[in-house]
Amino acid sequence: MTANAQTPSQAHASITSPWVQVCKVNDLVPGSGVAALVLGQQIALFYLPDEQGLSASKRVYALANQDPASGANVMARGILGDIRGEAVVAAPLYKHHFSLETGRCLEDDHWQVTVWPARIVDGKVEIEWV
């Protein structure tokens, strides 16, 4: 397949799942989080650049910025780490841990925050708007 040959199914995919450009990689803080505003939605972006063997899409994570425990938009200001190998952010007010991959809360099954697929393309951070 050549670079500009677009099959109908690819065209379809790009319509239903657009990738939205959010910010530059330089706006991210290695090993930590920042918040961004996308279409009125507050999103926490986390950046783990030093992990070896991970593809670019695995190094940046996008979660809802609202912490379900406090209702405050503070998720981006939590500490990153891992619990039994699962990459997590600890929400800064009440310290619940949320999986960066799935948004699952490790302490309380009731709480699940939205996650968006995220990637870095040409120095730009993009999330898939689903």
Place this chain on the structure above:
Amino acid sequence: MTPQTTHTNASAQRQLVIIGNGMVGHHAAMSFLDACQGKADWAIHIVGEETYSAYDRVHLSDYFQGKTHADLALGTGDEYREHGIHTHLGVAARRIDRDAKTVALADDTVLPYDALILATGSYPFVPPIPGHNLPSCLVYRTLDDLDAIRNAASDGSVGVVIGGGLLGLEAANALKSLGLDTHVIEFAPQLMPVQLDADAGTLLRDKIQALGVQVHVSTATQSITADEQGRTVLAFADADPLVCDVVVFSAGIRPQDALARDAGLTLGERGGVTINNQCQTSDPAIYAVGEVALWNNAIFGLVAPGYRMAETAAAHLAGTDASFTGADMSTKLKLLGVDVGSIGDAHARSAGAVTYRYSNERSGVYRKLVTSADGSRLLGAILVGDNSLYDTLLQYYLNDITLPKEPDSLILPSSEGVPQLGVDALPDTATLCSCLNVTKGDVVGAIDGGCCSLGEVKAETRASSGCGGCAAMLTHVVNATLEARGVEVDHSLCEHFHYTRQELFHLVQVGQIKTFDALVREHGQGLGCDICKPTVASILASCWNEGVLEPAHVNLQDTNDTFLANMQKDGTYSVVPRIAGGEITADKLIVIGEVAKEYDLYTKITGGQRVDLFGAQLHQLPEIWTRLIDAGFETGQAYGKSVRTVKSCVGSTWCRYGQQDSVGMAILLENRYKGLRAPHKLKFAVSGCTRECAEAQSKDIGVIATEHGWNLYVCGNGGMKPRHADLFATDLDDVTLIKTIDRLLMFYIKTADRLQRTARWMENLEGGLDYLKDVILNDSLHLNIELEQQMARIVESYQCEWKAVLDDPEKLKRFRTFVNSDSADSNVVFVKEREQIRPARDDEKARLIATT
């Protein structure tokens, strides 16, 4: 789709209908799912009269502290759907037809059943006082009731609760939290007459009155009327009338048994649906559980027995053997902040019962034991003012454990603290966690099954995941059992480092390690977490004093350290400039005022003699600090585990009693140790004479002036567990005082555990105070030169962290609310209270956002 197709499964599946979606009805549904282990041959319908799904009624008063239904909810609609439970909420069950085996609902739905569980609970009893049905007369049971109370309170100032029992006091707490001037009216001569004796009731009344709630005992309400102003007037037999705006009845509960009565089920003489040990009513296809059920002629008005009934009914229905054989009605609670506990036969009504009492009016503590005639068995107990003995006494009571020879030794004050019941004395049947019904045998079984830590035992047994009140007892049993088996109890900081903080400090210093990454590479594993990262950051700061926002350290810090401000509940920050010794010029005060005015910040004087400015958003912090630093302020480090303030009294400069210049010394000390990172925050104070106006003896470092110099006190604190500081050295001159403090602080920083305050640190040192004096004053470890040098390096390398940020565009980049927008966080909403801002509560926010 035709109606027939929706019912194709119905004939194959049996139908369970649960009437009542309160805590117990919800628990019945969940217990039945558990008991069936996913066998899908039952369809479950749950019917609830309230529009809300089941919520935690025990913590109802939290609703007024800003919690919502979602916070209190026990299960969500989605969860019910996921488990295939059909919900019918906001609709009452109207009639049970036992012949046709159907339940008719108010919306004309007819639900067929093979089995029916009644969990309709109870309703509040409203005594037929004339006027009891005025609009201002309410009850305290549901969230709708609470909304009604809040509405009635919104333009009122006085609230009255009729009934001084357990629920009445909870209701009083709720009224007080709404800002009402609150009264409790009790017909009996004391509060909580069911659970407490007269002395305990009197003490409880005194304590509650001291908290601003007015208690009227031996008072009978004769009538309730409305006056011309629309306020409500209560008239009493022997007292002046009381004018109020809200009346809440809390005069007991009655079983909600009307449906059962109409269906012809057997009821008790005074109501309640009679059940057998399997919780079946007189119709074996119908069960009753919770406060509607009458077992052995008793109604159980607590949630735990209701849960046990729900589990019994569910198990029996699923074909397992189960019996409900009564429940312990002992209670432990905090009413308006006052500890109250009542166990078993609190009133000593058993034949031959012997009573022991301890009462301390000064500290407001009352304890009573009721024992068997020979003093060997505990029959009951009452505690007011301090519940720390409750867990131990409850174990004696529930398990019939032999009491010590002198039973009163259990309730007398002792220097060794609370007597711990030996783990060996507990039988395997002893319940440790009453919320989830976990016994000592379950815990030992989990350890036999391979659990090697507290966390694993909790995960396996779910113990301590309810109210959490059993945590101390559980830890004790787990550690003692593990140690008895020769298992070394793990003191690791977290899963990433198998070292204590002290060991890590040593590794950092000896290995000259400068970054977290290097430390985790050489001595740990994984990415780290929110426990080890800030701990290591603090160690690195204490050892090398590099700025916490240097690129290598920035991602290790708690948000407060990252943004050099204190995050509040709504995600905004408070700002505290340093005001050393509490001394400030008029010009600087004006600058603080101007900044607060310009950014509309809430302003409050702190206990450490400085000013806290609340309500700043992330992007405003650099602008605010530019103003403050231009005016000569420095960061107050209120956000750090570091030296906070040195409080002082005005001293010999102005005070006629002053012996030394306490303000001068306070400023000297605060400027010397500002920026010092420690395992926990550190507070200092300097008093100018023995009158001690600066309260130095409640601080980590307290200095009190004498005629000849300074007395040094160490390791005191206020807070959750206050401790008086110990006198460490007397009549020191300025230089010796500072040298001594240098050594002591550095020794603390090097050897204390994570988040260990100086008091606990000293208590845990083998040899305690005497050992510490030996090390610091006599140099018994030959460490002093080193300790002084290390402190000197830290003092020399101090820099104001805020100044460093403002000078560095890269660091400033982090202080943006959004990286891709200049907008502010639209979810931060304030309202005015007492002429200043405060965060809006959820309901206020919803209103404000709706109207804009």
